[in-house]
Amino acid sequence: MAAKKKSAPKKKAKPARKVAKKAAAKSPGAKPLGPYTPAVRAGDWIIVSGQLGVQDGKIVSGGVAAQTTKAVENLKAQLASVGANINDVKKTLCFLTDMDTFATFNTAYVAGFGNSRPARST
Structure with missing residues (x-):
């Protein structure tokens, strides 16, 4: 008779670790257009929602250069x-409506x- 192989003991699943989430006390820049937090810290991570070239609720004039400059200012x-x-x-994820404006x-x-x-x- 062949000896039965002992199976390795099953590992217990680790409980999910809760990460404290902290939103900015007062959000600077453009008011969010929806029910979301513009910036949040979760542990060592900081997540910033999409930033636009917006000031006072309106897209800034001056084309893609001015809009990009304002979006980066809002991000900062x-x-x-x-x-x-x-x-x-x-990491950044950027969207352009016209790739001819890439440069x-x-x-x-x-x-x-x-x-x-x-x-x-x-």
Whole structure:
């Protein structure tokens, strides 16, 4: 008769770790258009909702360069509200309505981020 193999003891599932979530006390910049938090800190993570080139509830004039500059300014304000800065950004996701404006957008983006070069999808 063949000896029965002992199966390894089953590991108990680790309980889910709760991460404290803290929203900015007062959100700077544009008022959210919906029921969401513009910036939130969760543990070591900071999540910032999409930022637009908006001031006083309106898209700024001056085209993609001005809109990108304002969006980065709004991003910086949201980051500051949770104790962070532009150098803490590790990834951005950017949307353009016209890829012909990419070079102009890119110039304004680089100016706004300075020497910080987060990963980016555009």
